[in-house]
Amino acid sequence: MSKTATLAKQQMKDVITSAINKAIQNGTLPEGDIPEFIIEKPADKSNGDLATNCALVSAKTFRMPPFKIAQAITENIDLEDTLFTKFETAGPGFINFFLSQSYYSKVLKEVEEEKENFGQSNYGQGEKVMVEFVSANPTGPMHMGNARGGALGDCLASVLDKAGYNVWREFYVNDAGNQIEKFACSLEARYLQIYDETVPFPEDGYQGGDITDLANLYNDENGDKLLNVSSEERKKALVDFALPRNIKKMQSDMAKYKITYDKWFFESELHNSGAVKEVVDILTKKGLTYEKEGAVWYKNKEVVTKKLLAEGKKQDYIDKLELKDDVLIRQNGNPTYFTADIAYHKNKFDRGFTTLIDVWGADHHGHVMRMKGAMDAIGYDGDKLNVLLMQLVKLVRNGELVKMSKRTGKAIQLADLLEEVPVDSARFLFNTREANSQMDFDLDLAVKEDNQNPVYYVQYAHARICSILKALEKDGITPKDCSESDLDVLTAPEEIDIISHLASFEDEIISAAKDYDPTKITRYVTTLATLFHKFYNACRVKGDDEKLTQARLALCVAVKTVIKNVLTMFNISCPDSM
Known part of the structure; x- marks a missing residue:
């Protein structure tokens, strides 16, 4: 919360503690240790600005009914030199406090x-946090899930940064393993089909048109030079040609999406450094592997069962999960994706990150527990790995589901979306629904330039304030430095509501960081825009009273500042005019 809001809460706590001690000294309350009590904002504004349950939680200590304890406390409350004007008891023993006008001026x-x-x-106290997000397979174009994951991951990283964490953004490039072999076989088949249409295509190959496009592009530049070489040489040449292009396109798309990573980490680095083999050796030394049918297996069931039992889960719950062991090394001697993923997460911890956050699609739900268990198994704290599971996105136009791009006639990819929808709109809209909820992304809404579009609505509030300031400047009126007493004239309900909301900004950021939920901030700023529009319609900024005009100008500037802070934090443009 803001420094002023923090001060008010501390003052209230001190006032209550002092009143209880006075009541004990004068005999109104018996001797006893003051229990922990909470101070919170009531849901109903008629119940004050802040309320406490101190009387209710003290019933056992003082062996008295809560309403009598509340009476004893309130008889000894002194509000002098505080940010409160009055207090009252309510219900079975709640004590409600009302803020003074000076509180709002201080905010x-x-x-x-x-x-x-x-x-x-500084809530995060500089803790090193890595947010890994998107990490799309480099064998094909990025899809709508990547679009949502990109916006969520990047904005979550921004929230954590604002909350005082030392944040690192990373993209994990799967440029090794089975999917690259499949990529190679698919490219080879499409290349050979240019010269012989009867060449069969692998059953499990990548069917996308992008594979054909890449094969044709190689052929355009190099012709038939790969026809008379070995399959391995041909596949390597095609992958060496195609993979860097796909990765460059990914980087270009992310840049267009206003996402900048601290590192693009390549899976091949893990294999080349021996890190993948190392985790197999560690698990083997711990007795957590075995050989079966020529493959090396990891005792996932044993590890996860032990972890769940330690967390208090019942055996019948665990049995329903139908846990299975996992292959680490295939019969052909190649490590699985899971093995490389263990090595990658180990690498993250080894680089000094104390909290890891991964943004994954909901279809990876089953992978969460086994990866946490694997971290425990190799000697790290699996609970420091936090996975944000993201539900599917459905694209909607005119109320109907859209699957194909108008331009290409193919499935809509991230690049198609960014050609059709403003980046600001995409980044904001993808952060209006929590990750664990399925989302309908309305293409019509995303391109609207009216108040139905949430990002336009918020940007317009900022532009409207800029317009007010420019108009008043033409009349010779510019914001002046107001003292706290000058701002005490802001007493209209619409003004108080805005200032109260401004005071909660820091609290909302901390809450969003704790819950890994950046959508709290889009809701916050949308509400702020609503409160401003309501204020603007109810209160004239320019009036005959110069003091009131200046105070309202100061309020406008404060709203403008906070809207800009949110949009800048989320890397969304903040126009001065619209």
């Missing part, structure tokens, strides 16, 4: 002084 001064730093905190 506005705080926004004015901190400007772009308003909302920033």
Whole structure:
């Protein structure tokens, strides 16, 4: 919460503690240790600005009914030199406090002084956190799931950064293993089919038109030079040609999406360094592997069962999961994707990251527990790996499901989306629904330039304030430095509602960081825009009272500052005019 809001809560706690001690001293309450109590914002504004349950939780300590304890406390409350004007008891023993006008003035001064730093905190205390997101397979174009994951992951990283964490963004490139072999076989077949249409295509090959396009592109540049070489040489040449192009396209798409990674980490690095073999050796030394049918297996069932039992899960619950062991090394001697993934997450911890956050599709649900278990098995804390599971995205136009691109007639990819929908709109809209909820992405809404489009609605509030400031400047009225007493004239309900909302900005960021939920911030800023539009319709900024005009200008500037802070944090443009 803002420094002013923190101060108010601390003052309230001190006032209550002092009142209880006074009541004990004068005999109104018996001797006893003051229990922990909470201070929170009531759901109903008529119940004050802050409320406490101190009387209710003290019933056992003081062996009295809560309402009598509340009475004893309130008889000894002194609000002098605090940010509160009054208090009252309610219900079975709640005590409600009401903030003074000076509280709201202090909040506005705080926004004015901190400007772009308003909302920033040291909650995370610089903890090193890695957010790995998108990590799309480089054998084909990125899809809608990647579009959602990109927006969620990038904005989550921004929230964590604002909350005081040391954040690192990473993209894991699967440029090794079975999928690359499949990629190679698919490219080879399409290349050979240019010269002989009867060449069979692998049953499990990649059917996408992009494979054909890449084979044709290689042929355009190099002709038939691969016809008379070995299959291995041909496949290597095609992969060496095609894979860098796919990766470059991914990097280009991410850049267009306003996403910048600290590192693009290549799976091949793990294989070349021996890191993949190392995790197999570690698990083997711990007695967690065995050989069967020429393959090396990992005792996943044993490890995960042990972990779940330690967490208090019942055996019948575990049995229903139908846990199975996993292959680490195939019969052909090649490690599985799972083995490389263990090595990758080990590498993350080895680089000093203490919390790992992965953004995965919901279809990876079963992979979560086994990866956490594998981290425990090799000597790390699996609970420090946090996975954000993301549900599917459905594209909708005119209320109907859309699967094909108008331009290409093929399945819509991330690149197609970014050609049709403004990047700002995509980034904001993908952050309006929690990751664990299925999402209908409305293409019509995303391109609308009216208040139905949430990002336009928020941007318009910022532009509207800029317009107000420009119009008043033409009339010779510019914002002046207001003292706290100058701002005390902001007493209209619409003004108080805005300032209360501004005061909660830091709290909302911390909450979003704790829950790994950046959608809380899009909701926050949308509400702020709504409160501003409501204020603008109810209160004239320019009036005959110069003091009130200046105070309202200060309020407008504060709203403008916080909207800009949110949009800048989410790497969304913040126009001065629309």
